[in-house]
Amino acid sequence: MTALCKTYYVDPQTGRDTNDGLTPEKPLATLFAVNRLALAPGDTVLLKRGSVFEKQFLHLRCCGEKNCPITIAAYGEGSAPRIDADGQGLWYQDYGCALDAPTHVYRGYVSSAVLLYDAAYVTVRDLELTNRADAVIGEQYSQPDKLERTGVAVVAKDRGTRCGITLQNLLIHDVHGNVYDKHMNNGGIYMTALQPADETATGAARFADVLVEGCYVARVSRWGIAVGYTYAHAQFQGAELAEKTFLQYGHENVVLRDNYVKAAGGDGLTVMYALRPLVEHNTADSVACEMNDRVYREPGNRMGKVAAAIWPWKCKDALLRCNEAVDTRLNQDGMAYDADSGDGTVYEYNYSRMNEGGCVMFCLEEAIHNTFRDNVSYDDLGGTISPSQNPDARIEENTFYVRNGVPFVRPHMGGGSYTERDNTVIPLPEKE
Secondary structure, eight states: OTTTEEEEEEEETOOOTTSSOOOOSSSSHHHHHHHTTTTTTTEEEEEEETTTTTOEEEEOOOOOOOOOOEEEESSOOOSEEEEEOOOOOOEEEEEEOOOEEEEEOEEEEEEEEEEEESOOOOEEEEEEEEEOOOOOOOOOOOTTTTTTTEEEHHHEEESSSSEEEESOOOEEEEEEOOOOSSSOEEEEEEHHHESOOHHHHHHEEEEEEEEEOOOOEEEEESEEEEEEEETTGGOOOSOOOOOOHHHHHHHEEEEEEEEEEEEEEESSSEEEESSSEEEEOOOOEOTTTTOOOOOOOOOOTOOOOOOEEEEESSOOOEEEOOEEOOOOSSSSSSSSSESOOOSEEEESOOOOEEEOOOOSSESSOBBBEEESOOOOOEOOOSEEOOTTOSSSSESSSSEEEEEEEEEBBOTTTOOSSSSHHHHHHEEEOOOO
């Protein structure tokens, strides 16, 4: 950081937007003033601890540099500064093409407490974010056209590879998004790549060097944490996935670490279209809690109450280790872990307990070269594994604690071929 770098202070109690904000004694008052700043590499924006920014939002397009990022954080003492977006902070999301299934919504308005749009080398940490729908007159929780809402939305579109996005120690809760829409920026943290206006000039929109760490995400619809669905999904057809495809259209060096997702309406933590992503030391607790007929009441043509806890989609050589998934609620999936339509996924040293859809699924013919090893499943329900027409899964050196009456293969989720080696199955004692 050089002497030219600036630190801006924001305090809604003592600040004024007519101040320059460059000292704690003369802070800015609102996030609207922050959104107007021309932030440069090395600049820092600090929000006063204990403050609440009601019906405000941070929407930034700024770019730092690799060794000189832009930082959004907190100062002072007390609780983390809180942004209550309450449906404000609207922007329009359009993938620019239909998604991989005609049932997926791919464009519409989104409300985000924090939006990083074509940003790079930006760190956001130590904030509390909410985005409730309580104040919207007439809006019903489960209505099909409900506004998409996000705690943090990150978008790549017209500036090629967006590098260096870091999200740390964020408390994100009560994000009342759309119950049904899986791939809009809808939920706790969601990162997406949208079709560029001129891909020939800018290159493909994608992410590199992403870190989501130490975040607590609770009571959000629909996703907990997702990185990151892409307009270029058609480049990833088939089972064998070439590394060169990821280097052109996919995401690189994605890490999800030490996050806790609780009571997400749909899926917990997911990496998508990523080359060798690392997902470690995360917990998914009671996710998929809205994938039921009480909440998921008006899906229209979206179809499918489908969600799992911690899993990759269309990744190559994904490594998921030392994670925990508990109490995932029953739905068409509902398992702790799911090696889904990827090449070379490895699950190791993970723990699962009482997930109503079982321990692990190897999902369909395009999920290949997947290994599930050295994991512990304790009292998972419905059926321990779901081979689901998978051609070559390996299940090795795991320990399965199984209650009486729970089959090893979940009913109606079999088929395909898998290899077992050196697994231990321990019957749980009957409860009196």
